[in-house]
Amino acid sequence: MVTLLDKGYFPGLKGIPIVESKISNIDGEKGILTFRGYPVEELAKHCSYEDVCYLLLKEDLPTEDERTELRKELLKYKDVDINIANSIAHMDRNLHPMYMLSISVLLLQGSDSTSFNIKNQEENIQRAIRLIAKLPTLIGIYRTKDPDFAQGKEFDSFAHYALYCLDEQSAKNQDLVNIFEQLLILHADHTINNSTFSVRAVGSSHASIFASISSAINSLSGPLHGGANEKVISMLEEIKSPENIEAYIESKISEGEKIMGLGHRVYKTYDPRGVYFKKELLPKIFNEDNPFKIDKHLDNLYNIAQGVEEVALKRFGNKGIYPNVDFWSGLILKAMNIEPNYFTTIFALGRIMGWAAHWLENIESKNAIFRPKQLYKGLDIRHIDK
Numbered sequence: 001m002v003t004l005l006d007k008g009y010f011p012g013l014k015g016i017p018i019v020e021s022k023i024s025n026i027d028g029e030k031g032i033l034t035f036r037g038y039p040v041e042e043l044a045k046h047c048s049y050e051d052v053c054y055l056l057l058k059e060d061l062p063t064e065d066e067r068t069e070l071r072k073e074l075l076k077y078k079d080v081d082i083n084i085a086n087s088i089a090h091m092d093r094n095l096h097p098m099y100m101l102s103i104s105v106l107l108l109q110g111s112d113s114t115s116f117n118i119k120n121q122e123e124n125i126q127r128a129i130r131l132i133a134k135l136p137t138l139i140g141i142y143r144t145k146d147p148d149f150a151q152g153k154e155f156d157s158f159a160h161y162a163l164y165c166l167d168e169q170s171a172k173n174q175d176l177v178n179i180f181e182q183l184l185i186l187h188a189d190h191t192i193n194n195s196t197f198s199v200r201a202v203g204s205s206h207a208s209i210f211a212s213i214s215s216a217i218n219s220l221s222g223p224l225h226g227g228a229n230e231k232v233i234s235m236l237e238e239i240k241s242p243e244n245i246e247a248y249i250e251s252k253i254s255e256g257e258k259i260m261g262l263g264h265r266v267y268k269t270y271d272p273r274g275v276y277f278k279k280e281l282l283p284k285i286f287n288e289d290n291p292f293k294i295d296k297h298l299d300n301l302y303n304i305a306q307g308v309e310e311v312a313l314k315r316f317g318n319k320g321i322y323p324n325v326d327f328w329s330g331l332i333l334k335a336m337n338i339e340p341n342y343f344t345t346i347f348a349l350g351r352i353m354g355w356a357a358h359w360l361e362n363i364e365s366k367n368a369i370f371r372p373k374q375l376y377k378g379l380d381i382r383h384i385d386k
């Protein structure tokens with residue numbers, strides 16, 4: 001790790017704690033991730049989206065009544081103002097869905113005139129719930145160009161509603177809804193990652209939750225962060241066939257390029273979310289008697305992914321580079337017929353729970369505004385020659 005003494009500053013703030021937090025924790029050597037003390041695998045296996053949302057926003061798992069109440073609220077607030085819905089439906093089709101999402105979250109501020117008054121934490125929690133509730137609708141409206149998308153429609157759960165906004169057909173299959181829900185939970189929080197740092201930095205100026213989460217969405221869109229899930233599928237398609245894997249990886253290394261979906265700032269062993277995908281979720285989809293009609297193309301991509309993992313472990317394992325959460329998630333989303341350019345919006349549907357929790361904790365802890373320093377390497381003072 002680079003230290004202050006090596007360079008005089010901390011590139012990428014590697015290894016530098018910037019806040020005290022009680023939300024999530026990672027043991028990067030052992031490959032453990034917990035949310036408020038609970039291992040992420042247990043939450044994915046036994047809990048609903050609503051449970052994890054409650055846990056992150058309100059610090060403990062809900063009772064049955066509390067879960068039902070939160071579910072009702074999340075479904076009650078899903079619709080957006082018709083003017084905003086019309087704007088989203090008419091947005092440029094070339095706009096990447098992640099940028100549509102960040103713009104749309106900002107547009108929602110217009111419907112909350114009190115959003116700049118952040119003194120009351122109970123109201124802040126309610127504001128967070130209303131925002132989380134609307135995120136899938138924003139995606140559904142843009143995807144279908146229908147401003148009335150999902151209005152008046154009844155859903156069993158948040159996961160059911162969220163999958164419907166991505167693919168109406170897949171949402172009819174309860175097994176796929178369950179897998180989708182686990183995928184959202186696995187993404188729910190991850191300490192001070194790049195997008196959560198954005199929430200913390202923007203929120204520290206007491207900007208609104210809309211501004212803070214919009215900035216996090218932009219940060220997540222980058223291919224070195226959440227955008228990697230979309231790029232992994234392009235990479236598998238570019239490799240085309242398992243026999244091309246070694247040559248592909250060698251060419252990337254010689255060009256000094258990164259292999260998408262591998263490596264992590266904190267994990268120096270397997271990412272527990274990647275392990276859960278591999279052991280719990282992918283076998284439910286990719287098996288001989290699967291009910292999900294996996295076509296040959298997708299089966300081939302799965303084989304290539306397994307081959308890339310094998311080669312990568314041999315090539316990079318001793319450097320602590322392993323498949324991360326983005327390596328496997330795309331294959332599952334593709335099996336749900338979701339277009340790859342929407343993959344990172346799904347990451348956001350999970351991560352918004354964590355972003356909101358960090359925004360709330362930022363306010364609660366009365367943290368100082370983020371304002372780090374630089375090492376100035378420019379010209380000394382000079383003057384206009386007049």
Ligand code: ACO
Nearest residue numbers: 223224225226228257258259260261262263264265324326
């Ligand atoms: N492929 C090849 N080599 C890699 C990879 C990779 N994916 N990741 C890291 N390395 C190598 C680097 O080349 C570097 O080697 P060197 O020491 O010989 O120069 C070493 O590992 C350390 O890499 P850094 O980039 O310095 O590590 P950092 O902690 O800054 O970056 C990151 C972590 C951004 C995730 C990086 O591993 C990466 O770019 N991965 C590919 C993109 C990706 O999958 N992103 C998703 C991350 S998970 C998430 O955000 C949801």
